[in-house]
Amino acid sequence: MSRNQSSISISGTILITSLVINTLIIRSAYLNPTYYWWLIISMPLLGIIIFNIIQKKHAILRNYPLLGYLRYIFESIRPEIRQYFFESDADGKPFNRRQRSIVYQRAKNVKQTVAFGMQTDPTQVGYEWMVHSIYPVHIKNKSPRVLVGNKQCRQPYNASILNIGAMSFGALSKTAIESLNAGAQLGGFAHNTGEGGISPYHLIGGDLIWQIGTGYFGCRNHVGNFDADLFRKNASNPKVKMIELKLSQGAKPGHGGILPAAKNTPEIASIRNVPVNTTIVSPPAHTAFSDAKGLIYFLETLRQLSRGKPVGFKICIGSKQEFIDICQQMKLTGIVPDFITIDGAEGGTGAAPLEFTDHVGMPLMEALSFVSTTLTKMGLKKHIRLIAAGKIITGFDILKVISLGADICYSARG
Template sequence: MRRYLSLLLVALGAAGATVASYALSAWWWCAAGPLLALTGLGCRDLVQRRDAVLRAHPLAGRLGGGRAVVRERAGDVDVYADGHEFLVPSLRPVEPPEEPPVVRVGGPDCRQPYDMALLNVSAMSLGALSPRAVLALGRGARLGRFAQDTGEGGLSEYHLRGGADLVWEIGTGYFGCRTDDGGFDAREFADKAALPEVRCVSLKLSQGAAPGGGGELPGVKVSAAVARERGVPAGETVVSPPRHRVFSTPRELVLFLARMRELAGGKPVGFKLCVGSRREFLALCRAMVAEGVTPDFVVVDGAEGGTGAAPAPSAGRLGVPLTEGLITVHNALVGAGLRERIRIGASGRVATGPDIVARLVQGADYTNAARAMMLALGCVEARRCHTGTCPAGVTTQDPLRARALDVDDRSRRVHHYQRATVRDAVRIMAAMGVPEPGGLTPAHLVRRTGPTTVRSYAELYEWLEPGALLAGPPESWAADWKAADPDGFS
């Protein structure tokens, strides 16, 4: 209630000054007038829907406390600095398509493929986000016909109420399909995966915000609704295990993915990871080749990703950045002869049209965004995600604080943001002479490597030919390919 204290004090002051102006002296109107005006302004802040901070902090929010201002100006970019990257336009541009392209996700073993948009909502759970935020993201995704990843916190009623195409993420805690002892409940999984809103299923191995460790939800954010969805006690901190219980080797992982796809009625199944050891990912490729089983997609999460709620010691310091992760996964799948069967999603610091195009050049087929979607919801980057005191109502479980987020308004903003960003990406590709993402090559992205030198990605990185690892790996890959064990992670 302290958020409304300034409005309450002003209103009481206005009432007192008004009474004094009648009972004591007309001079009290000098104070009553401004105070009444401020009271009216505060009431307007309380009911308006455009500014979440003012809605949650009437009057006080106008002082700017806790409000982050994000500025992006082209003039701030030093195009002469080493490491600066740019996309290559063409002297023969093409007309952009009327409808943005989509990506068909579903390999040969998939019976219900899904057409994925170029930009989608990345994994964000109920608990990490407020119910209103989850609902607004879902409604925005439904309006724009793009997908919403549920995050590892379970397939909540708010995800379902949003009406979006859902990617149901299963983490190490198996929330939403969890046995009493914390294992995987196949029957519950099959029942929920059969829901028409669930279009894909994703198994989370690791994430960029905290690779190598399970997710953590502070007790202050474990409301009754969150506890019900996750099957845990309310008010107690929830820490997911660091690894899965249902498999312990690459081969077992691949076979478990096949089982999940069968339980899901043939819907697309894949996994998400923040790349660490190249040898371990190659072990997964060896297991896929040996068993003749592949996932339908792989989501690569960059170590620089995350929404700001990750533990500070691990954020950005564990795992491979998205660029190197994408190139590693793409090359490994190409070299193992598997790339045509598997789509790659990119997640981590994707926010603009050029970001999308760059990730497609680096090996992705589509992208996911979390932080940018939160900004579209009204996030002011107050960095209070873990405390439950988000001033914009995005990451809190307090109903009064969450009231700041107007679902109808923010769902439209999410929709408009995604549509405009994809439109920018499509126009940029057209300016590069590329009518669709499949025409992008590593030569289309260039990096300044020195004061007088620039090199394209085709020159900077090694790109394997299809089946190269099977036919005889190049020297730079030979040791890792040889040591990769389908029956054991290194």
């Protein structure tokens, strides 16, 4: 007997059994009307069995019209079962329970100390630690800042060491954006807009880093190319402190984005300057330039149009030679960006293909080390601030990336 015949046999047996049971209930109801109540249960079950035997979408439900649902029920609660019963505090991806707990505790300003000593295994491969000093330094400045802007910048920005990473309105709700921006104002740090443009919810009071992606949202013309006049208008907003040109992001480097028509509401369309209720595709590459020299000149264009505000680019390192080419063009043209954002391959996104999420791009620590070393060798490091992004949660994470050459950090999911 073939597998297909076996499946038909199982489904047929279940159907016949159900029909026999319902027939017996109906016959019994003639003798005792109380049996009609059983039909309230048996008849819907018969309908479910018939429907699942006919449908061709789910093989499991077609073969096991009733018991098959158990499989989907158990599958739906699998993450919760693993998290609450089997997963240790140090397990879990992309963040373990200890990391999540510290975020919740600090957000609520509740007890966050750890009792009974170290909970990690210092003998495991990959264990990291900091080297302390027996002569602690007394820091008077409780809120250290980093000046972003070299000699070519006319409006340098005094940035916080930790800032809110890129998350667009559209990916997040207006309430979330308002909360993040109000938090930025309260904490004295900057809020990266993400590539979705500047919405009214970004203008609560916090400083902004305006990110521009390949879709040029908020500074594009009707065919999707860069619009200098519209850029100048938005860049002149006093809340916009820095301009970040996104070349690639860690979670999906080299991959464009899609704004489905269903999510492209009149409000979002107005903010992004796109036709309403249409699917908008952000291409993988920019249309304003196609090589390292073009990138450098475009950054200078953004600097001039924004009246000298700090400009830089965001990149997930792929080919090392491509980054070296960019640095060489800085030397040849004399045009040096004010900052470079390094996004590690461990970065997050709303949606990305599995191949990109798990296997494309250089992890943050390796990328930071490479970029910092390259800039130093070429004599550019002293002119450019490095911003690190990628699973930064605790103070240890901040110190780790600073030790590798970063000046400033982003935290988005955290």
